[in-house]
Amino acid sequence: MYVCLCVGATTQTVCDAVERGASTSKEVAAACGAGADCGRCRRTLRAIIAAARELEPSPAR
Secondary structure (H helix, E strand, O other): OEEEOOOOEEHHHHHHHHHOOOOOHHHHHHHHOOOOOOOOOHHHHHHHHHHHHHHOOOOOO
16 A cells, blocks of 8 residues: 555555664655655554554563
């Protein structure tokens, strides 16, 4: 699904940027361009980032 129509970034494009270490919408914008133009997709970007954080394994104690 397209997340950012301005640059044609898909959910996969954003997920790839997050997997490579982007942890804020600004870092995603720097990595793939999504969210850098009009900003309408930033809420979606933040949701994708939050979902990725929830999937990360928690550190062992």
